[in-house]
Amino acid sequence: MKTYEILSKKDTRSGFGEGLYEAAVKNKNVVALCADLIGSLKMNAFVKEFPDRFIQTGIAEANMIGIAAGLTIGGKIPFAGTFANFATGRVYDQIRQSVAYAGKNVKICASHAGLTLGEDGATHQILEDIGLMKMLPNMYVINTCDFNQTKAATLAIADYVGPVYLRFGRPVVPNFIPENMPFEIGKGIVLNEGRDVSIFATGHLVWKAIEAGHILATQGIDAEIINLHTIKPLDEKRVLSSVSKTSCAVIAEEHQLFGGLGESIASLCAASRPVPMEFVAVRDVFGQSGTPEELMVKYRLDTPDIVSAALKVITRKQ
């Protein structure tokens, strides 16, 4: 099992903030919008350096999405940032009509996704956003795993022309993706090659998948660990080649089982290469207040949950 050094511990949202700033330095058409959450989205550096290219909409997310869509007409590349809950569920129809259907080059940048938002509780802990966004034709969906990947993804989506949903989070987590690794939209990253089980992970569950891989290795299990940062378009080739080798899979994500990465992989494999699967995801319940760590344990999204899912799925192989 390959070892990854923790380069630092940082929040993914700070990666977004740095990426946004760099994207703005590189391209004068990059503009940003925020609905009263500049500090939470780490947009301070952008706001300070580029005040004329920043649009504060106040607590009016529907208007923010519409303005972002309009800004693309005239060649701007708008990054619209707020909490994931307000960036998706609250404004679904605005995104559907004015961004996705209209095919506008809007980057919806969503922080505080999932349970790891923590103490604010279920009103803010959206676990359905990946599903909402991946169902929209034209929409790309990206969920990054650490600071470096979030920064690289932010820069990459500035160069891609089309609607993107970029999902990241609140807590400080291990930063382990090499700083200069280019971000390729739609390309999975093989973190460890293995033969016994494929573990596909996205977002904050990627580091936990690596931890699980080490534990499995002590039990003689050789896990293939793949980071699927892009949920849509899915790296189908990578998924199918991995399960063809391992003949079973675990999918781990900080999201509802319904509508998540696991569902995408299951439907792909059901059609092309059926294998036993286990899912580490939230099971049709809302979250609650608690620390991020407590919540990940409570809702079975922790390292031991990935380990036990892997052990179980291996026993189901023919």
Added chain:
Amino acid sequence: MNVNLNEIASQVRRDALRMIHAVNSGHPGGSLGCADLLVALYFKVMKHNVNFNMDGNGEDLFFLSNGHIAPAWYSVLARYGYFDVKELSTLRKLNSRLQGHPATEKKLPGIRMASGSLGQGISVAIGAATAKKLNNDPQLIFCLTGDGELQEGQIWEAAMFAAAKKVDNLIVIIDYNGKQIDGPVDEVLSLGDLTAKWHAFGWDVLNMNGNNMDDVLNTLDAAIAHTKKNKPVVIIMKTEMGFGVDFMMGTHKWHGVAPNDEQLASALNQLPETLGDY
């Protein structure tokens, strides 16, 4: 004066009714009510280019928030030369570029935004207006909305924003026909004193009769003179739903119903064919 524009508007009304009749679905009422405004904007007021490009730099841009009146808009675009008028016959048919509500997906020249789900157009127009400012483009943004549509909350988010952020290269026009699907706007959900509301939100407010070409042209000129003075501009445009066809006026019933053969013939008798039917 403006005989020519009125003649074009008559043809646009004919086109809209014939399009809707042919496919037995669509929204004649608002299409007829707004025909004069659309003709005035495209044939006289706006600077725009039939060689369509999405960004529209250096052009005045128009956004239709109440997308259901698309038939009149499609007719105006075709009559101005954005695409062949023969294509009007494809409205709402499979694989047509003339979708039931405006869409960019099929790349119909002249359309910059999908609309139909109401309440979104002013926000989009603000975005386009902001892009123009960032690009040092002096041209203006026009946006037409319905009146029933003002019941959507997003409209007032946009109204608050445009005034607070001094989006003063934007002219919003409200089609104030007082009717919506379920009946008179006042009965469904009264808008109250619209002039006072827009004033209170910080907009320059003008009024006009949207079915009088002279008034439309004069008021649009006045509205343009009000731009670039740190405030957004709104025109409350009184119209008659179904204007130009006697039996379609004075009722909300023609909001979204197609005329039958007999009704079409009666309507066309009231609308001179000025540019040749498609």
